[in-house]
Amino acid sequence: MALKKGQPTPPCHSPGERQEPRNLETLLQTLLDEDVMKRRWAARDLAEHPAAAEALVTRLRHEKDATVLQVIVTSLGCIANEVAICGLIDCLYSEHTLLRNAAIEVLKELPEPVAPHMGKLLHDPDPDVRIFAVNVLESLRHPQVEAWLLEVILKDEHINVCATAVDLLGEVGSPQSRDALRALKQRFPEEPYIQFAADLALKRIGAG
Template identity: 55%
Template sequence: MALIKPPTPAIAPAQLHLPERPERDCPLLLAQLNDPRPEARRWAARDLLDCPSSSGAIVAGLLQETDHSVREVMLTTLVRVGDATAVAGLVQCLRSQDAALRNESIEALKQLPQAVAPIMRQLLSDDNSDMRIFAVNVLESLRHPEVENWLITVITHDPHVNVCATAVDLLGEVGSSAALEPLRQLKTRFAAEPYIQFAADLAIKRILQE
């Protein structure tokens, strides 16, 4: 008679020894942000997403980073973290002399409507008119219910014609009937500015056609 091999006993889950995911070496990753090799900095910026309180170091690296691919990953990580330090760092980048970094930071801030909203009034009242223009540019794609009100505040109170012109262009796209009277008042306030007259008339026309 043939021998019957006894069945192999099942291994209980508790007996399985599966390899655990190694923890990120956050201090090492932070150090690698200063590595002379772009690929090392790029991987570090990506993996720091798993390290708490790394936004400040990423911002510091971003402000001096010259490699486009590394900068792109740093910006992506800051957007995904989206904490107050990340937002403050992106705002700091708006003051950079590097036009490309400013534009990249604007695009990054557009992706953080809830995090940016609490500081938007502060940005729109910045002493630097360029910063106020950048803030309006952020509003262009910022999905937030206060966008129209912020723009109306700009065209009602901002003394700089270029800031108001930027806001008027956007109001023509997102404005409602609530913006009609402020737009007419803006025309009166800048009666000698041909572009304001043109842009305000265009915005009024678009709103009335909706």
């Protein structure tokens, strides 16, 4: 299941753009309105209300309009509390490609809230979810990124997960990765892409 690059994550919403009442109770009611535009505005304004995270996550499961989904995901990223982060992570299990990719783009920008969940994601039984987790690491500015990738290429048995990880390791790895890269080549001696990608990563980090 390939990841399609999404558009850059929109910034968190700035206040003062509307004159209508924007209190929490009214916005939560409007989030359920039949009018798509009203739902979209409500989702946008709820970014300023951390208490709305659960309602936004619940709406993700029922919302059909792509633009509203995108705004909900962005608002959850602005809130970034535990409820919001767990809701975004749940999107990685969705068959809805737009929703999944939007969540990945937002999670990439939240290193500290996402970090406690990364170990579980990288050991998920579903290899697609593990690949999505590696995709989150692509832009996750966290000091553990290299260590997480090394664990993947040393232990994960799925070749596609390892291939995704070794590609990224070639971009962010340091010379301390060289033993793990050579071990990866030994684990998959008959896989040309793994051999190529590992050699390229070794060359890029100056450890060939």
